[in-house]
Amino acid sequence: MIRLSLGTAIELGLLNKKSDIPPTTAYIMIGNKCSNKCAFCSQSTESSTRKDKLSRVIWPEYSKEEILSAFENYKGNNIKRMCIQSMASEDAHETVAEFIEYMKDKINMPISLSAKLEKKEDIEKFFSYGVDKIGIAIDAANKTLYETIKGNNYEEKLEFITNMAKEYEGKISTHIIVGLGETHKDIYDLYTYLKLNNVTISLFAFTPVKGTKMEKINQPDIESYRRVQLMTHMINNGYEKESFTFKNGYIDDIKIDDKIKEDIENGYPFEIRGCKNCNRPYYNERPGSTIYNYSRALNEDEKLLAIKEINLGG
Numbered sequence: 001m002i003r004l005s006l007g008t009a010i011e012l013g014l015l016n017k018k019s020d021i022p023p024t025t026a027y028i029m030i031g032n033k034c035s036n037k038c039a040f041c042s043q044s045t046e047s048s049t050r051k052d053k054l055s056r057v058i059w060p061e062y063s064k065e066e067i068l069s070a071f072e073n074y075k076g077n078n079i080k081r082m083c084i085q086s087m088a089s090e091d092a093h094e095t096v097a098e099f100i101e102y103m104k105d106k107i108n109m110p111i112s113l114s115a116k117l118e119k120k121e122d123i124e125k126f127f128s129y130g131v132d133k134i135g136i137a138i139d140a141a142n143k144t145l146y147e148t149i150k151g152n153n154y155e156e157k158l159e160f161i162t163n164m165a166k167e168y169e170g171k172i173s174t175h176i177i178v179g180l181g182e183t184h185k186d187i188y189d190l191y192t193y194l195k196l197n198n199v200t201i202s203l204f205a206f207t208p209v210k211g212t213k214m215e216k217i218n219q220p221d222i223e224s225y226r227r228v229q230l231m232t233h234m235i236n237n238g239y240e241k242e243s244f245t246f247k248n249g250y251i252d253d254i255k256i257d258d259k260i261k262e263d264i265e266n267g268y269p270f271e272i273r274g275c276k277n278c279n280r281p282y283y284n285e286r287p288g289s290t291i292y293n294y295s296r297a298l299n300e301d302e303k304l305l306a307i308k309e310i311n312l313g314g
Helices: 006-011 064-072 090-104 120-129 143-149 154-167 184-196 222-236 258-266 300-310
Strands: 002-004 026-030 082-086 111-114 133-135 172-178 200-205 244-247 250-254
Touching (some): 082 090, 090 120, 120 133, 143 154, 154 172, 172 222, 222 250
């Protein structure tokens, strides 16, 4: 089973609809059964939600021939990368390998893979197939949450991610979901550790999905999320712990110099970050609702709103 995100299908001309923010990456989901039990995910074995969804996004199904034809006939210039999201199963991994082999020599485009890979041999195998970046999800920002929500060993996962990032510099990514019950200090500690070990990090806001174990948990407060975005933006730019004041684990104050003030005024901390050419439109939100991750440069009203939402004064 091969699915495209709704926005990808629209951008490639497979669906006759409009999207106000075109994707800059083609998002592809492969597999029809996942062995994971992630409490927040629609694809979990313990989820009762529809299986053509991941987070809020709908993923219609296509054949590999339809997808290849769409790429070959694509006249746009927005899509610059393919990102494959693989279910955690041998069948899915085999289909991913077949799909990459089918596509790679016909479409000149970098390919990312997000998958539950737990052995160095598997990492090597997918790089040898032609993948240029591999994402291994950590999701939860502390041991207790990770082992409760994901059901796996936190130290083992973190060690594997960082070891692979040292082995394959610039080619390993992960993501952190904000709002699972962690503190800002948890995120600071994990983010700085991952950054120190050359892991590319994406931020997501927790998104409740009906039919999952966490469907009744709210999304994070927007002030909280904006402060995490600013903190991680500053970490990426070399700022250290002295810039942040934590109270009971949460960011109480941030020291903002002229450079960061300018970045805030330009909206940079609130834009999507992660792999190059990935903008994930409406992954955490619906059009017209609160925007957690902006998939494009903010307009003037959005910049002012983000400054108000972060609520740091001055």
